Amino acid sequence: MLAVQTDNSRVETIEGASDRGDLAELQAAFHARNALQCGFCTTGMLFTAAELIALQPDATRDEIRKFMSGNYCRCTGYQAIVDAIADVLAARAKQHASEHRAC
Numbered sequence: 001m002l003a004v005q006t007d008n009s010r011v012e013t014i015e016g017a018s019d020r021g022d023l024a025e026l027q028a029a030f031h032a033r034n035a036l037q038c039g040f041c042t043t044g045m046l047f048t049a050a051e052l053i054a055l056q057p058d059a060t061r062d063e064i065r066k067f068m069s070g071n072y073c074r075c076t077g078y079q080a081i082v083d084a085i086a087d088v089l090a091a092r093a094k095q096h097a098s099e100h101r102a103c
Contacts, residue, residue: 012047014042014043014046014047017046017047017050022050023046023047023050025088025091026046026049026050026053026084026085026088027046029084029085029087029088030042030045030046030080030081030084032084032087033080033081033083033084033087034076034080035076035080035081035083035084037073037075037076038074038075040074041071041072041073041074041075044071045068045071045073045081048067048068048070048071049068049081049084049085049088051067052064052067052068052085053085053088053089053092057089057092057093057096058089058093059085059089061082061086064082064085064086064089065078065082068081068082068085
Protein backbone atom coordinates (compact mmCIF):
# COMPACT_ATOMS: atom_id res chain seq x y z
CA MET A 1 0.00 0.00 0.00
CA LEU A 2 1.28 3.43 -0.83
CA ALA A 3 1.44 5.92 2.03
CA VAL A 4 -0.94 8.25 0.18
CA GLN A 5 -3.58 5.48 0.25
CA THR A 6 -3.70 5.68 4.04
CA ASP A 7 -5.17 9.18 3.99
CA ASN A 8 -7.97 9.39 6.58
CA SER A 9 -7.05 5.93 7.86
CA ARG A 10 -5.58 4.68 11.09
CA VAL A 11 -2.11 3.18 10.71
CA GLU A 12 -1.02 0.73 13.39
CA THR A 13 2.68 0.17 13.89
CA ILE A 14 4.42 -2.64 15.68
CA GLU A 15 5.92 -0.08 18.05
CA GLY A 16 2.52 1.27 19.04
CA ALA A 17 1.03 -2.17 19.60
CA SER A 18 4.13 -3.31 21.49
CA ASP A 19 4.23 -0.23 23.70
CA ARG A 20 0.59 -0.82 24.70
CA GLY A 21 1.37 -4.46 25.46
CA ASP A 22 -1.15 -5.74 22.91
CA LEU A 23 1.30 -8.25 21.48
CA ALA A 24 3.31 -9.13 24.59
CA GLU A 25 1.99 -12.67 24.89
CA LEU A 26 2.59 -13.40 21.22
CA GLN A 27 6.01 -11.75 21.25
CA ALA A 28 7.05 -13.87 24.24
CA ALA A 29 5.81 -17.04 22.52
CA PHE A 30 7.60 -16.16 19.28
CA HIS A 31 10.78 -15.60 21.28
CA ALA A 32 10.40 -18.82 23.27
CA ARG A 33 9.74 -20.87 20.12
CA ASN A 34 12.52 -19.16 18.12
CA ALA A 35 9.93 -17.95 15.62
CA LEU A 36 11.89 -14.72 15.14
CA GLN A 37 14.68 -14.96 12.63
CA CYS A 38 15.63 -12.06 10.37
CA GLY A 39 12.61 -10.00 11.47
CA PHE A 40 11.39 -9.04 8.01
CA CYS A 41 8.06 -10.89 8.36
CA THR A 42 7.67 -10.55 12.13
CA THR A 43 5.39 -7.52 12.17
CA GLY A 44 2.97 -9.08 9.71
CA MET A 45 3.11 -12.42 11.50
CA LEU A 46 2.36 -10.85 14.89
CA PHE A 47 -0.52 -8.71 13.65
CA THR A 48 -2.01 -11.60 11.68
CA ALA A 49 -1.62 -13.96 14.64
CA ALA A 50 -3.35 -11.43 16.91
CA GLU A 51 -6.26 -11.25 14.48
CA LEU A 52 -6.43 -15.05 14.31
CA ILE A 53 -6.54 -15.30 18.09
CA ALA A 54 -9.33 -12.71 18.24
CA LEU A 55 -11.39 -14.35 15.50
CA GLN A 56 -10.68 -18.05 16.07
CA PRO A 57 -9.69 -18.66 19.70
CA ASP A 58 -10.06 -22.42 19.23
CA ALA A 59 -8.17 -22.66 15.92
CA THR A 60 -6.46 -25.94 15.09
CA ARG A 61 -2.88 -26.15 13.82
CA ASP A 62 -4.22 -26.55 10.26
CA GLU A 63 -6.42 -23.47 10.70
CA ILE A 64 -3.43 -21.53 12.03
CA ARG A 65 -1.38 -22.51 8.97
CA LYS A 66 -4.19 -21.51 6.60
CA PHE A 67 -4.83 -18.18 8.35
CA MET A 68 -1.12 -17.32 8.37
CA SER A 69 -0.56 -18.41 4.76
CA GLY A 70 -0.73 -14.87 3.40
CA ASN A 71 2.53 -13.98 5.18
CA TYR A 72 5.80 -15.08 3.66
CA CYS A 73 8.71 -16.19 5.84
CA ARG A 74 11.95 -17.45 4.35
CA CYS A 75 13.74 -18.18 7.63
CA THR A 76 11.66 -20.22 10.08
CA GLY A 77 9.85 -22.65 7.82
CA TYR A 78 6.64 -21.67 9.64
CA GLN A 79 6.73 -24.56 12.13
CA ALA A 80 8.05 -22.37 14.95
CA ILE A 81 5.50 -19.68 14.13
CA VAL A 82 2.63 -22.19 14.22
CA ASP A 83 4.02 -23.59 17.49
CA ALA A 84 4.15 -20.12 19.06
CA ILE A 85 0.59 -19.27 18.06
CA ALA A 86 -0.67 -22.68 19.20
CA ASP A 87 1.03 -22.09 22.57
CA VAL A 88 -0.79 -18.78 23.02
CA LEU A 89 -4.12 -20.31 22.01
CA ALA A 90 -3.61 -23.21 24.44
CA ALA A 91 -2.63 -20.89 27.29
CA ARG A 92 -5.66 -18.70 26.70
CA ALA A 93 -7.97 -21.73 26.51
CA LYS A 94 -6.56 -23.03 29.78
CA GLN A 95 -6.99 -19.62 31.42
CA HIS A 96 -10.55 -19.34 30.08
CA ALA A 97 -11.42 -22.81 31.41
CA SER A 98 -10.03 -22.04 34.86
CA GLU A 99 -11.96 -18.76 34.98
CA HIS A 100 -15.19 -20.57 34.16
CA ARG A 101 -14.56 -23.25 36.81
CA ALA A 102 -14.10 -20.54 39.42
CA CYS A 103 -17.57 -19.11 38.66
